[in-house]
Amino acid sequence: MKLDIIGDTHGCYEEFKQLTEQLNYVWTDDIPVHPDGRKLAFVGDITDRGPHSLKMIEIVWKLWKKQDAFYVPGNHCNKLYRYFLGRKVQITHGLETTVAELKALSFKKENHVKKMFMELYESSPLYHILDDGKLVIAHAGIREDYIGKQNKSVEKFVLYGDITGEFHDNGMPVRRDWAKHYKGKALIVYGHTPVDKPRRVGNTINIDTGAVFGGKLTALRYPENETISVPSSLPFIQEKFNKID
Numbered sequence: 001m002k003l004d005i006i007g008d009t010h011g012c013y014e015e016f017k018q019l020t021e022q023l024n025y026v027w028t029d030d031i032p033v034h035p036d037g038r039k040l041a042f043v044g045d046i047t048d049r050g051p052h053s054l055k056m057i058e059i060v061w062k063l064w065k066k067q068d069a070f071y072v073p074g075n076h077c078n079k080l081y082r083y084f085l086g087r088k089v090q091i092t093h094g095l096e097t098t099v100a101e102l103k104a105l106s107f108k109k110e111n112h113v114k115k116m117f118m119e120l121y122e123s124s125p126l127y128h129i130l131d132d133g134k135l136v137i138a139h140a141g142i143r144e145d146y147i148g149k150q151n152k153s154v155e156k157f158v159l160y161g162d163i164t165g166e167f168h169d170n171g172m173p174v175r176r177d178w179a180k181h182y183k184g185k186a187l188i189v190y191g192h193t194p195v196d197k198p199r200r201v202g203n204t205i206n207i208d209t210g211a212v213f214g215g216k217l218t219a220l221r222y223p224e225n226e227t228i229s230v231p232s233s234l235p236f237i238q239e240k241f242n243k244i245d
Ligand SMILES: [Mn+2]
Pocket: 045, 074, 075, 076, 139, 159, 191, 192, 193
C-alpha cells in the first residue's frame, strides 16, 4: 500500500493542490489522481479557519467515494458534524468561516455539501489501522492500548489528544505529550497540534505544520516515510505553533 498522508488542511485548498502536484498527482475532474495508483489519506480537520473548507469537503468526499482516499475525523470535523445534526454548537474557533461559506450557497447546494460531509463522517472510523497494522492514522494521535478499541475515551483521545481539562493563558487546552510515552510497533501518523516542522518522536510523526496559521502543509509519503511540505499563502501567526519539545 502506497499512501500520501496529508496534514490538517483547514480549508487550505491552494496549498493542498500545490502539495499534491509536488507529489506527482494529476488533477482530473477537480480531484488529484496519481499515475501509479498511490492513494491519499487525511488526518482530519479538513475544514474551518481557512478560505476553502467546502472545496476540501467535496474533494475528500469524491476521493473517498472512489476509494482513492482514507479519512479520519478531527475535532473540527466532529463539531461540523454536530452542527449539521442541528445540535447547539458555538460558531467559533474557525467554524464561523465554514458556516459563512455554507450560508453563501443556495439551499440546494448547502444541502448537497451537508449530505456529502455527513456521509463521509458517518462512514469513517475514529482512526485507521492500515498496512496489516503497521500504520495507524489518528487525528490527535492514539495511545498504544487504545489501538483496536472503540469507546468514548478513545474517541476523545483521537479527536482532542491527551487533554487535561486545563487551559494555557492563550486559551489553548493543556495537552500531555502522549508521543513521548508511545512504545508501539505501528507508526502513528497524526496532526492536530501545529508544529514548525514535522515532529518525529519514536514511532510517531505529527504532520500538522500549521498551514492555516501561515506555516506549511505537509504530507508523509508511506512507506517511504519521507515528508514533503509546501509553504502556506496565509499570514504567519507564531503563537499558534506548539513550542514543546
Ligand atoms: Mn484538530
